[in-house]
Amino acid sequence: xxxxxxxxxxxxxxxxxxxxxxxxxxxxxxxxxxxxxxxxxxxxxxxxxxxxxxxxxxxxxxxxxxxxxxxxxxxxxxxxxxxxxxxxxxxxxxxxxxxxxxxxxxxxxxxxxxxxxxxxxxxxxxxxxxxxxxxxxxxxxxxxxxxxxxxxxxxxxxxxxxxxxxxxxxxxxxxxxxxxxxxxxxxxxxxxxxxxxxxxxxxxxxxxxxxxxxxxxxxxxxxxxxxxxxxxxxxxxxxxxxxxxxxxxxxxxxxxxxxxxxxxxxxxxxxxxxxxxx
DNA sequence: AACAATGTTCAGTC
DNA sequence: GGACTGAACATTGT
Numbered sequence: 001x002x003x004x005x006x007x008x009x010x011x012x013x014x015x016x017x018x019x020x021x022x023x024x025x026x027x028x029x030x031x032x033x034x035x036x037x038x039x040x041x042x043x044x045x046x047x048x049x050x051x052x053x054x055x056x057x058x059x060x061x062x063x064x065x066x067x068x069x070x071x072x073x074x075x076x077x078x079x080x081x082x083x084x085x086x087x088x089x090x091x092x093x094x095x096x097x098x099x100x101x102x103x104x105x106x107x108x109x110x111x112x113x114x115x116x117x118x119x120x121x122x123x124x125x126x127x128x129x130x131x132x133x134x135x136x137x138x139x140x141x142x143x144x145x146x147x148x149x150x151x152x153x154x155x156x157x158x159x160x161x162x163x164x165x166x167x168x169x170x171x172x173x174x175x176x177x178x179x180x181x182x183x184x185x186x187x188x189x190x191x192x193x194x195x196x197x198x199x200x201x202x203x204x205x206x207x208x209x210x211x212x213x214x215x216x217x218x219x220x221x222x223x224x225x226x227x228x229x230x231x232x233x234x235x236x237x238x239x240x241x242x243x244x245x246x247x248x249x250x251x252x253x254x255x256x257x258x259x260x261x262x263x264x265x266x267x268x269x270x271x272x273x274x275x276x277x278x
Numbered sequence: 279a280a281c282a283a284t285g286t287t288c289a290g291t292c
Numbered sequence: 293g294g295a296c297t298g299a300a301c302a303t304t305g306t
Contacts, residue, residue: 001284032302059285084285085304141302143283175296184286191284238284267298269282 001239002082004158004189005232007059010088014054014063014134017090022078023049023130033123033138034145042078046126049075053133057157058188062149068085079149080136086123086143091132106193127181158189159229166225167218170210177213177221178206179266190225197228205277247271 002010025044028034031145034042051063052074059082065075080088117137118125124136124145136143154163169186170177180186181195190198193251199206201224204217213221242254251260258275 001283006284036282043305081285084283084302104289139304140283140285173295179296193284245282268284 002059002084002086003191003194003232003238004059004229006087007056007061007082007189008159008233009237010082011054011056011061013090014051014061017092018051018088018134019054020052021132023047023051023126024129025126025127026127027122027125028145030123030141032141032231033136033143035144042124042145042147045076046078051078051189051235055111057151058154058184059191060149060151060154060188062093062151076147077149079144079146080124081144081149082136083138083140083142085140086138086165088109089122089135089137091135093130095134099195108129147270153185154188155184155186156188158187158225159233161187163219163222166222167215171213171218172177172223174209176207176265177204177269178270181225182266182268189229191238192270193238193241193244194225195226195230195266195268196247196271197232197238197243198225199277200272201228203276203278205268206272207263208278224229243271 005037009070023046025048028037028042029039031039035046046065048068049065052066055062060079062077062079064077066092067075119133120123121137121139121141122135123138123141123251126134136145139277145167173180176197178199181190181198182192196223199225202220204213204221222241232241244253246254246260252258252271256273256275258273260271262269262271264270
């Protein structure tokens with residue numbers, strides 16, 4: 001699931017329900033998700049502190065932490081990347097399910113109250129002193145947790161980049177424009193579904209070489225990206241986009257009725273309308 | 279059983 | 293070195 005809109009919602013959930021609660025214990029024993037930190041390293045760094053703010057650039061999130069005890073010196077930054085399927089689940093005092101957090105829905109709804117969920121799919125957990133917790137739930141296990149994450153290779157956030165910066169960065173090279181949009185060092189936050197949605201809205205073929213787009217097309221692409229991103233955040237995620245339900249064999253373009261085309265572009269399965277997207 | 283999956287990274291080629 | 297492509301990564305769902 002997680003592209004920029006889902007990560008933004010997770011960040012908001014942390015901001016609303018996960019801050020300023022004392023960290024009593026941390027389970028960082030999944031050495032794959034927490035690599036390269038050895039078990040206990042993240043726990044030792046966080047125990048006794050509090051998360052004090054939640055930030056995001058593209059699909060990368062991080063929390064700043066408080067000093068310990070009377071110390072005014074801030075703690076380390078806790079970086080979280082949701083990977084392909086990670087979600088943040090926050091519980092309140094006494095473990096009440098996810099009030100204010102990201103309630104599990106859709107195919108994972110069953111896992112919400114599954115007693116085995118924690119043991120099997122919670123890859124990283126912070127236990128707060130009040131009895132609640134913040135967990136990284138991730139079936140696919142491609143999520144990442146790390147201290148003081150390196151953000152230097154991320155481009156500007158797709159939601160905050162201004163138009164001239166966007167145009168200058170995207171309109172380069174001979175690679176397909178979709179590949180350019182997916183490159184996190186160019187613009188951070190666009191994933192496979194949001195890219196298809198944006199290109200469909202802008203009526204631009206995903207295969208067009210990025211450097212050959214006209215000024216008009218680039219402006220349209222920028223607008224479409226802003227619109228589809230904002231809509232996805234408000235409506236609950238990229239899966240709420242218009243084009244998403246038209247990914248599938250025999251499906252038709254919701255605007256013109258032409259049968260959708262599928263092919264690999266930029267290394268990902270890509271759907272587009274061959275009639276309108278040129 | 280084989281393949282795709284909303285993610286990143288790294289090896290290899292030009 | 294930069295630009296670009298494709299495979300690998302761990303696991304699940306179809």
